[in-house]
Amino acid sequence: MNPAARSADTDALVRLDRAHLVHPVTNWRQHEERGPLILTEARGPWLKDASGHELLDGFAGLWCVNVGYGQESVVRAATEQLHKLPYATGYFDFASEPAIRLAAKLVDITPPSLTRAYLTLGGSEAVDAAARFIVQYWNAVGRPAKKHFISQERGYHGSSSTGAGLTALPVFHRGFDLPLPTQHYIPSPNPYRHPQGGDAQALIAASVASLRAKVAELGADNVAAFFCEPVQGSGGVIVPPVGWLKAMRDAARELDILFVVDEVITGFGRTGPMFACDAEGVEPDLMTLAKGLTSGYLPMGATMLSEKVYAGIADAAPAGVPVGHGATYSAHPVSAAVALEVLRLYTEGGVIANAQRVAPAFAAALDGLRSHPLVGDARCRGLLGALELVSSKATKRGFGAVPGLAERLFASAYRNGVVFRCFGDGVLGFAPALTYTHGDVEQLFARVRKVLDEALAWPDVRAAL
Ligand code: PMP
Numbered sequence: 292m293n294p295a296a297r298s299a300d301t302d303a304l305v306r307l308d309r310a311h312l313v314h315p316v317t318n319w320r321q322h323e324e325r326g327p328l329i330l331t332e333a334r335g336p337w338l339k340d341a342s343g344h345e346l347l348d349g350f351a352g353l354w355c356v357n358v359g360y361g362q363e364s365v366v367r368a369a370t371e372q373l374h375k376l377p378y379a380t381g382y383f384d385f386a387s388e389p390a391i392r393l394a395a396k397l398v399d400i401t402p403p404s405l406t407r408a409y410l411t412l413g414g415s416e417a418v419d420a421a422a423r424f425i426v427q428y429w430n431a432v433g434r435p436a437k438k439h440f441i442s443q444e445r446g447y448h449g450s451s452s453t454g455a456g457l458t459a460l461p462v463f464h465r466g467f468d469l470p471l472p473t474q475h476y477i478p479s480p481n482p483y484r485h486p487q488g489g490d491a492q493a494l495i496a497a498s499v500a501s502l503r504a505k506v507a508e509l510g511a512d513n514v515a516a517f518f519c520e521p522v523q524g525s526g527g528v529i530v531p532p533v534g535w536l537k538a539m540r541d542a543a544r545e546l547d548i549l550f551v552v553d554e555v556i557t558g559f560g561r562t563g564p565m566f567a568c569d570a571e572g573v574e575p576d577l578m579t580l581a582k583g584l585t586s587g588y589l590p591m592g593a594t595m596l597s598e599k600v601y602a603g604i605a606d607a608a609p610a611g612v613p614v615g616h617g618a619t620y621s622a623h624p625v626s627a628a629v630a631l632e633v634l635r636l637y638t639e640g641g642v643i644a645n646a647q648r649v650a651p652a653f654a655a656a657l658d659g660l661r662s663h664p665l666v667g668d669a670r671c672r673g674l675l676g677a678l679e680l681v682s683s684k685a686t687k688r689g690f691g692a693v694p695g696l697a698e699r700l701f702a703s704a705y706r707n708g709v710v711f712r713c714f715g716d717g718v719l720g721f722a723p724a725l726t727y728t729h730g731d732v733e734q735l736f737a738r739v740r741k742v743l744d745e746a747l748a749w750p751d752v753r754a755a756l
Pocket of ligand 1: 413414415416418447448449450520524525553554555556581582592
């Protein structure tokens with residue numbers, strides 16, 4: 292934030308933030324030095340900060356504000372529900388109308404295999420619940436040895452101990468004693484970096500082979516489930532070839548392990564169809580959802596279960612003994628009311644249709660930056676995309692030797708009035724609101740180009756080329 296433009300009130304807030312607020316996934320000591328960027332208002336795709344600086348949000352908050360900021364009907368849905376019934380527990384057989392309607396709606400719009408919805412506070416809790424239900428399921432059906440979980444390198448599945456262990460990004464393990472002994476990984480299906488990456492069919496075959504090999508190594512009788520993202524988000528927007536998800540689903544079925552699709556980012560139109568699973572007719576055993584479910588207006592996630600998994604658990608609980616999983620805010624009625632209105636905007640409000648119309652321009656804009664000297668790869672699916680910066684296009688060498696590159700790119704983006712994700716390894720992530728116009732896409736990438744041109748002039752970046 293521009294210190295000259297800050298008011299005394301903002302200065303006081305900055306001091307309080309530095310002293311007291313612990314930020315998620317942030318270097319705590321560096322944050323104390325840098326201080327916060329305090330956001331004050333937002334409308335459509337635009338953010339404003341406490342110094343009055345306007346930013347075009349190219350990342351929908353944290354890949355969640357799919358309907359854009361300032362949707363009055365969502366605010367109304369929340370307000371009305373707050374007046375009517377601000378809280379209802381799901382314990383003691385209580386329920387609320389929005390929670391019931393939302394569960395039914397989610398069952399209606401997710402793949403046909405999914406018949407039950409457990410409503411959580413967000414994605415991490417949805418993943419954690421999925422992992423716990425899977426353990427419970429295999430115990431319930433008399434196969435208690437099935438305890439091992441397989442996920443993918445560069446995958447991200449949230450910040451609970453189970454989810455962060457299923458995550459295979461070193462920073463989420465560092466100092467947390469993760470992964471757990473039951474958590475294992477196979478290589479990421481990364482078309483740009485995998486040895487078989489140049490050939491879609493070979494890459495799919497390699498992924499299937501690595502899942503089979505890992506199951507064989509652990510013993511099929513010991514493996515509970517395979518977790519994956521249809522497009523890996525926090526690992527750097529890694530887009531596997533079309534057909535990959537279906538091939539992994541078929542392999543998991545053959546190997547007698549549960550297939551879990553984490554659509555926390557890819558759900559609700561982000562990659563084109565309502566869910567990424569829909570593009571390939573994939574029917575998972577479990578699905579995790581969050582982010583776009585409420586478009587970030589309030590916290591909520593969901594763990595979707597197939598009837599097989601639900602019934603396995605339900606039938607094994609003796610009468611009078613509860614399935615011991617739940618939280619005070621499970622199925623929160625105000626979040627559910629918001630989710631229902633957001634889901635209406637996606638379909639009747641034309642938001643997903645808009646995203647499908649704008650996606651070709653988004654893809655073309657990313658592709659147009661391939662010729663930039665710093666860009667090694669440009670990739671996307673729907674309105675989820677990335678540019679991977681390299682210091683050598685021929686060898687695909689990254690910018691690992693240039694310290695603080697991500698932070699400097701982010702600062703340059705801020706100066707140029709734009710926000711996108713700058714991953715530590717030189718990947719720039721984009722996930723604009725699904726309400727973006729063609730003009731917004733043009734503005735976004737005009738600003739991105741300015742940031743790349745600035746970076747190209749930095750002496751240490753030039754020296755690395
Ligand atoms: N799964 C995936 C694929 C995610 O991207 C995220 C969040 N980025 C999560 C789970 C965790 O969700 P939350 O941050 O809402 O807890």
